[in-house]
Amino acid sequence: MHPVRKSFFEDPMFPFDFVYQDKKSPQNELPDHLHDRFEMVYVYSGKGTFFINQTFYEMNAGDLFLIPGNTIHRAFPNADDPVMSTAVFFSPAFNRLDSFGDSYSHLYGFDVARKRNHYKIETTEPLRLQTEAILAEINEELRSKQIGYRYAIRLQFQRLLLGINRLVQSNDQNCSEDVQIGPIWMKEIMQYIDHHHVESGLSLSILAKRVSVTPAHFSRIFKLLTGMNVTDYINAKRIARAKELLLGTDDSIDRIAYRCGFDSLPHFHRMFKKLGGVTPGVYRRSR
Template sequence: MQVEQEAIGVDSGFPFWLTYRMRGRSEFDTPIFHFHDMHEIVIVHEGEGDFFIENQRYAMKKGSVFAIAGDALHRSIPDKRRPFLCSVVLFRPSIVRMLAADGDYDPLQPFYWNEGHRQWLTGDELSLCELMLGEMNGEWSGARIGCRHALVVLLHRLLLAINRRQTRQDEAAAPALSRSAAWMNGILRYIDDHLLDERMTLDWLARQALVGPEHFSRTFRRATGCTLPAYLSAKRMIRAKELLLHSDHSISYIADSCGFGSVSYFHHTFKKQAGMTPALFRRISRMGES
């Protein structure tokens, strides 16, 4: 099972995408972990499922809303009996502009929230968000004059609703995780904390979890839908992209410090995932920021 960097076919001049009222399909092959360079909002209309985001596993229920920052590793799993129905909004932060100065308000705050990616909407709040999503879908599919402006305005309204939900103190308690889900969350957090440790192997992780390697491998794949090597490679790829963007370290240093073993393997893996070499990715990204 692979972990993929998903390519979103958006217009470079308007980096936005909407998938409206999508049903999770449990009869398909097991969905895989993926990541992309766009922020993502997922709102669940009905049904159930599980959502893995980075090192956390969340329950998907009616009224749950997820704010997923660009390049976060994530994967959804629909419940077999009651698969979720959700809407997905993808956008790059560049299209979110402050419409006017408004104190310390930041529309992108939900993507920086350190306490988790999910919130719960009340019935009225969900109805309001569903109305906005319906309007978005009309603008997205209708291609009327001013539709892009309308979509940006609606996106701001949706982000405002999510921000206000985040600041409320009467949020409903989230369902308790099962024992196996809590165990897997602990494993994913441990991997995050020790990602660059050269001892990070199946045997090492199994010893930390006090189980045998075969049991660990089987449980990890059943819970996450991918093999441990594929998961580690994706996490290291994301870390390498951060270093390419925000440091002046050499390509060889980044390859070594992120656990790729050799520069040639790093080049091969990076080009396969990102569609370009690490050096070209750094150059293009920095040109876009200048």
């Protein structure tokens, strides 16, 4: 059975979705699924099992799960003692901050989870209290929608991520803030892809040659650390850039396809529909 790709209402200015204190039951849970958004799940009460990237975890009160984007997962709530939880879905860009000259990343906890292939955090009492308080504040901001509520939500969520990241780091004194990078060549190649993903001809063999490893080894490590194969990752980066150009410029669709590294307009349309759910024209008109 292939995993379902969950979709969201895409607001490019506020890529944040929130399901507060939802009582789970086996009947209303999705099958194996994945999505581009990063997801955080906090459990208030109940019991169940969480399947995340080939591993099963028990769900109990106070548990926190960090699920990076494009990670297959599924919850199995206990029918007799169903889980009540809050789920937060967000795009990495939602919390992007200017650098203060250090290596802090708001996605640190998610990066460690992906690196170690372990997605469950057993919280401390202070973090549980902080988590529940901040989630309640976010829910109230979404309910009241007072002036500046989106800024308030982002600030509150950044506070929560900071507390989580500090707990993750304190629980593993052997990992540095660059633990998510993996081998040294991964840092180089991720930076290279960020700067060159719109260039045509970018391929697995070219990238592997650049860092002096075999294509097979490159592909295995890349998939292990990112959860995606190289081609899918590059296409996702290109489509993300295409979305920015569709909304931020008056360029024609074929011009945008060329600027984003696609050799043909049909290929661009296929990839955009596959990753974005709609055609480029519909995406531009709908926003």
